[in-house]
């Protein structure tokens with residue numbers, strides 16, 4: 001089982017969009033896939049039309065009082081399940097800390113929970129809230145690959161570098177970082193410049209970019225993964241290219 | 253993904269819908285009435301051919317094999333107790349097919365063990381119209397799916413359409429699935445389905461896999477009618493297996509035919525005096541001929557079926573060393589089969605089977621009077637006599653007895669076995685099972701003894717034939733055959749050794765008691 005986190009400290013950069021579409025493509029290509037919506041706002045859960053409710057909430061789930069399997073929901077798509085968001089996830093930091101107070105391994109609690117699912121799934125996507133918290137630290141430890149959407153601005157790059165530095169401090173379970181440019185606009189000179197320059201300067205930056213397109217924005221209206229309603233669009237092709245790239249980095 | 257168990261299915265007793273959206277949705281209205289929205293998927297039409305061996309081996313193991321196609325060559329699917337798999341076909345399949353003739357893949361892997369050496373062929377063909385309907389909640393999320401399937405048997409007979417609705421639950425939506433199921437079960441027109449579509453189609457087509465092969469004899473039957481009934485059953489087995497032999501579908505057709513011939517001959521020998529003597533005099537030689545004419549092919553079949561296992565037994569030689577021998581066996585089999593086919597297509601054969609069946613029918617349907625010898629009395633009398641014969645021969649066997657004496661015992665045991673099988677319906681069933689078990693142990697050892705001898709002799713024979721052929725075999729082939737021959741001799745010696753002990757047990761008091769318990 002491979003764990004892929006969609007993460008960026010910054011909000012509104014395309015984390016959820018990437019997680020939902022890539023999870024859909026992974027399952028459509030035959031991998032048994034799960035997506036866990038860790039964001040209490042539940043954007044991914046909403047896109048799959050599932051009610052944002054986990055019985056017992058974050059406390060029971062993280063504390064191990066309820067098995068993870070009991071909270072799973074089948075999506076409308078074969079081979080793709082969802083672990084929904086719940087409003088109580090906003091307290092997940094506390095629950096994580098509490099669940100491991102004896103072991104002192106609070107940063108690895110999510111990784112432990114995910115192990116329960118190791119036989120059932122080939123890939124697990126984690127969609128994360130924009131924050132630097134115990135939850136995000138857990139996510140970074142649990143992940144084999146961290147997918148980082150970045151909007152091509154100078155500031156955004158600084159946050160990516162900070163993330164890389166942080167991950168570098170891990171002594172083990174260090175995930176691979178894989179950044180890609182999100183919501184790019186070819187008409188903007190700065191975007192063009194950064195997209196051309198950056199992959200030469202830094203490792204772990206994808207050659208695939210996801211352009212800003214109205215058809216992607218429509219996901220919230222359609223409440224479905226992009227490839228379902230626009231299978232032939234350039235946007236879908238971009239996500240397909242991105243998935244192929246990731247699939248190669250994480251052989252089944 | 254946590255695996256779901258087999259979906260529950262319901263039977264729709266209303267008018268068939270031909271999969272039309274409006275009609276399907278109207279039938280499913282009770283689900284909509286619970287506050288769900290229904291969203292119909294596309295209508296699909298496909299041909300489904302259900303497959304099994306002539307002796308229903310797949311069904312016996314709880315498996316359903318089917319070939320489905322809409323366009324293109326379609327898929328082959330196996331489904332059942334712990335086994336499931338689908339294989340996409342690259343070209344249209346040919347039926348009947350033995351395991352090695354099926355395309356590689358999951359489906360074959362699932363079917364092959366149950367098929368054994370037998371071929372599968374179409375049991376029933378149907379045209380199936382399906383439409384999947386998604387059940388949506390107030391968010392427009394699918395919470396369950398209903399698979400509406402209408403199947404019409406088209407071959408060998410046309411049936412009325414059979415409608416099944418399967419509920420496919422979705423992970424995490426168990427409560428909705430329950431509500432949907434309840435809505436349908438309590439609605440008019442739906443009932444719990446007993447068995448799947450295949451079962452329903454078999455019933456509708458009047459195909460009864462579990463039907464007994466032949467009418468059995470009963471206690472009160474007059475003795476001659478009972479003998480004729482049993483013989484008629486054997487004749488039927490011979491007749492139904494002929495085409496399978498001629499078409500070379502699998503080797504079991506010939507095997508079953510030969511067993512029926514041997515049973516016929518044994519019963520004629522042991523109870524033929526119950527029938528009019530001219531009748532027996534007229535037909536008995538025909539069955540000897542039939543037994544003889546089928547022997548060469550069967551011997552070669554057995555050799556070829558075991559060939560890979562034999563090759564794997566080699567210690568000094570390599571399996572490939574035997575290849576020229578394998579080729580010889582194949583070409584001999586071709587020759588033997590041609591002779592056999594001529595015999596089975598001959599007037600002599602047709603007259604034998606048809607005349608025999610007609611004569612037996614006359615006896616079975618004759619007028620009956622009161623004080624006649626009953627089947628039950630005859631069974632008791634003949635089994636006791638046969639047991640006495642077997643026991644006498646078994647007692648006389650010592651470690652020094654010549655091979656002929658052992659062979660003779662083997663033949664008598666076989667006759668006793670056939671006789672016991674015929675009289676089974678009039679016996680105490682538990683005692684019958686126990687006696688057969690005892691006898692089988694002795695027979696297995698006698699069989700190994702015989703095989704060891706026959707095989708080592710025939711290997712010698714084949715080796716000489718290879719030598720005399722136009723292309724001389726490599727020395728390695730002859731050496732490998734020699735190694736096998738030694739194995740067979742060894743097997744015979746071991747059997748000879750085991751025999752003494754087995755006979756002691758068989759001749760002990762327990763067997764005698766069991767035989768007495770068996771008979772009325």
Ligand SMILES: Nc1ncnc2c1ncn2[C@@H]1O[C@H](COP(=O)(O)OP(=O)(O)OP(=O)(O)O)[C@@H](O)[C@H]1O
Pocket residue numbers: 010011012013014015016017018039043128129130182183184210211212213214216217218219220
């Ligand atoms: N490539 C794109 N083109 C156009 N719109 C996009 C694109 N990617 C994302 N969006 C839109 O931008 C908004 C934010 O995207 P998304 O929710 O994926 O970001 P996020 O990083 O998950 O946000 P948050 O930090 O709030 O969780 C959404 O309305 C989404 O539809």
Ligand SMILES: [Mg+2]
Pocket residue numbers: 015016017039043127128129
């Ligand atoms: Mg998000």
